[in-house]
Amino acid sequence: MTNFARSLGASFARLDDRPGRSGRIGLLRHAAFARFSELGLPTTKEEEWKYTNLAPLAQVQFEPAAKAKPPTLDQLDRLAGGPLGGGAVRMVFVDGRHRPELSSRVRSYGGTFIGSLAAGLAERPELVERELARHADYQRDALTALNTAFIEDGAFIHLPAGTALQSPIQLLFVSTTPGKPTLSQPRNLIVAGAHSQATVVETYAGLADEVYFTNAVTEVVLGENARLDHYKLQEEGARAFHVALTQVHHGRDSSFTSHSVALGAALARNEVRALFASEGCECTLNGLYMATGKQHLDNRTVIDHKSPRCTSRELYKGVLAGQSRGVFSGRVLVRQDAQKTDASQTNKNLLLSDDATVDTKPQLEIFADDVKCAHGAAVGQLDENALFYLRSRGISQEAARSLLTYAFASEMVNLVPLGPLRARVRDLVTSKLPAFEALKEAA
Amino acid sequence: MTRTEPMLRVMDLHAKVAGKEILRGIDLEVGAGEVHAIMGPNGSGKSTFAQVLAGRETFEVTKGEVLYQGKDLLALSPEERAVAGIFMAFQYPVEIPGVGNLYFLRTALNALRKRRGEEELDAMDFLALAKERMKLVAMDESFTGRSVNEGFSGGEKKRNEIFQMAVLDPKLAILDETDSGLDIDALRTVASGVNSLRSKDRAMIVITHYQRLLEYIVPDRVHVMGSGRIVRSGGRELALELEQKGYAQVEGRPTVSGRAGGEAAQ
Numbered sequence: 001m002t003n004f005a006r007s008l009g010a011s012f013a014r015l016d017d018r019p020g021r022s023g024r025i026g027l028l029r030h031a032a033f034a035r036f037s038e039l040g041l042p043t044t045k046e047e048e049w050k051y052t053n054l055a056p057l058a059q060v061q062f063e064p065a066a067k068a069k070p071p072t073l074d075q076l077d078r079l080a081g082g083p084l085g086g087g088a089v090r091m092v093f094v095d096g097r098h099r100p101e102l103s104s105r106v107r108s109y110g111g112t113f114i115g116s117l118a119a120g121l122a123e124r125p126e127l128v129e130r131e132l133a134r135h136a137d138y139q140r141d142a143l144t145a146l147n148t149a150f151i152e153d154g155a156f157i158h159l160p161a162g163t164a165l166q167s168p169i170q171l172l173f174v175s176t177t178p179g180k181p182t183l184s185q186p187r188n189l190i191v192a193g194a195h196s197q198a199t200v201v202e203t204y205a206g207l208a209d210e211v212y213f214t215n216a217v218t219e220v221v222l223g224e225n226a227r228l229d230h231y232k233l234q235e236e237g238a239r240a241f242h243v244a245l246t247q248v249h250h251g252r253d254s255s256f257t258s259h260s261v262a263l264g265a266a267l268a269r270n271e272v273r274a275l276f277a278s279e280g281c282e283c284t285l286n287g288l289y290m291a292t293g294k295q296h297l298d299n300r301t302v303i304d305h306k307s308p309r310c311t312s313r314e315l316y317k318g319v320l321a322g323q324s325r326g327v328f329s330g331r332v333l334v335r336q337d338a339q340k341t342d343a344s345q346t347n348k349n350l351l352l353s354d355d356a357t358v359d360t361k362p363q364l365e366i367f368a369d370d371v372k373c374a375h376g377a378a379v380g381q382l383d384e385n386a387l388f389y390l391r392s393r394g395i396s397q398e399a400a401r402s403l404l405t406y407a408f409a410s411e412m413v414n415l416v417p418l419g420p421l422r423a424r425v426r427d428l429v430t431s432k433l434p435a436f437e438a439l440k441e442a443a
Numbered sequence: 444m445t446r447t448e449p450m451l452r453v454m455d456l457h458a459k460v461a462g463k464e465i466l467r468g469i470d471l472e473v474g475a476g477e478v479h480a481i482m483g484p485n486g487s488g489k490s491t492f493a494q495v496l497a498g499r500e501t502f503e504v505t506k507g508e509v510l511y512q513g514k515d516l517l518a519l520s521p522e523e524r525a526v527a528g529i530f531m532a533f534q535y536p537v538e539i540p541g542v543g544n545l546y547f548l549r550t551a552l553n554a555l556r557k558r559r560g561e562e563e564l565d566a567m568d569f570l571a572l573a574k575e576r577m578k579l580v581a582m583d584e585s586f587t588g589r590s591v592n593e594g595f596s597g598g599e600k601k602r603n604e605i606f607q608m609a610v611l612d613p614k615l616a617i618l619d620e621t622d623s624g625l626d627i628d629a630l631r632t633v634a635s636g637v638n639s640l641r642s643k644d645r646a647m648i649v650i651t652h653y654q655r656l657l658e659y660i661v662p663d664r665v666h667v668m669g670s671g672r673i674v675r676s677g678g679r680e681l682a683l684e685l686e687q688k689g690y691a692q693v694e695g696r697p698t699v700s701g702r703a704g705g706e707a708a709q
Binding site: 383384385386388389390391392393394395396397399400403404406407408410411 | 497498499500501520521522524525526530531533535536537539540541542547548550551552554555558590607611
């Protein structure tokens, strides 16, 4: 038995002793824990984990976080990059627990609910119990099972039919790691009713460069014609492990856009899965991963074209420096009934050193005949001609490399439509580039 | 640097790429205020010479020396050469998607100013300077919002090179086939931009295949390159002679080795 498994058993038992742990959620948690115990942590023998080895994780004995000293508002602003515009709602989670005293006060308007999962269970039990764990399949995936077994806190957002929120909702997950390696497992649920519209930003960050593990699951349920723009900014600490799943269930004519920006953690894996459960849906998955040192950043996407007339667009870009390793595996499944599918998938990578590597695996599986599908992957290096051009004008070699790297990544930055958020993403990207001080005002 | 020392002194310069010797002993002196034209057929080493002066690392200098303002030029990196006042207008300006044209130029100018201990220009002052210099090459302001050379026509790219030169204000400008791919109107515009930048403090080396450019940019000296060395030098009339007789005769071909002409010319 690994240290990891040993620590989990004890934690699970403790969690179970708490009051209010019975009912459907209690049964679900037990079933999920049993499933995790069966599956164990995935190994590289499994196709989906071929390029990402969780063995270092298995050796750590994690503990659930004790109630920590809360971060200051200054620290939170630094991690979140300031407010995302007027009226933006911010919910703060410290070591996986909602901290209302650090979060915006949310007025309930027109039936919209923005609060913790626990509050959601108390106030809208039928809806939460109906949707929670219905979409992210814990039978399939061990880490989803693990998260499900430990469902305790996270965000619950409910937009009733016809609601359009102008300002983004920011979910900020901060790890404080006081002393011992901690494990936090946020579980988020977003239910967007028919014709509703919102922007949700999930930010994951660490206060210290200590070992900790974030294992997050977000389920998104889109009603007819609902539209959700989803951002995930992964800026975890340098020694952190981060695994996250965003599972999207598309209702008819619904639209989902995801921007995943992965910059932090020692080892991270981000997975986005979209299921077109009905016709006429659109899904756009954008991703940027930038790794330095010995970082390992894995990106996985699965788009299940189960229904006809759906469109999916996917663009992931990777920048790998030092001895880092990037992974992109994207699966697009076009089922037999999914006629008139329009799917495209692109992955482009920039290797900045001889020791950096990337594994890219685009996968198209098509079982329908009247479809339009394209995919492609590229791995390249900085253009020597462009480098010389910049240097011949007086820009130092290091700055020239950073400028060209930024130029490669900027396409993803420019895809962020919201001004304050775009500025935040740009700052995060440039902070990963050496000698960028002189180039701060790029773009 | 004494008063008699030229700005640039090239002595017996040899360079090779991928094991192949391209420059085989170039000797050249260029003084401040002078415009030198270097002509020659394709493959004679003109562009290699320009790039070696600008510091391109693809080429390995195997022998010889280059003194710029009395100092060893070959010891400097490309960016250090730019700081020292050297500018090369590229034969094939590079497209850099994602980097704004003006942003790039301001970054470059401020890098130079900083390294020279001068104050950096803020965005407003820079814009004023850029707009003034754009007029020299009749550059449209719509260029400013675009990425570096991205989607520019051949003529726009060459104008952009001269515009950059006008902003960066070098001491020694090397124009590598700035006339190639230009129609006559664009050629006139570019040449007039270059002429307006002639000054007693600035030296220029104008590399071209055709005499045509030299009708507009009138050189003080003309050199003819062949097989990696300068085979003849003369005044502007040498360019006309080339136009009439062609490179083969002026270089002294057909000789057996192709070297006799070179030695005779020096």
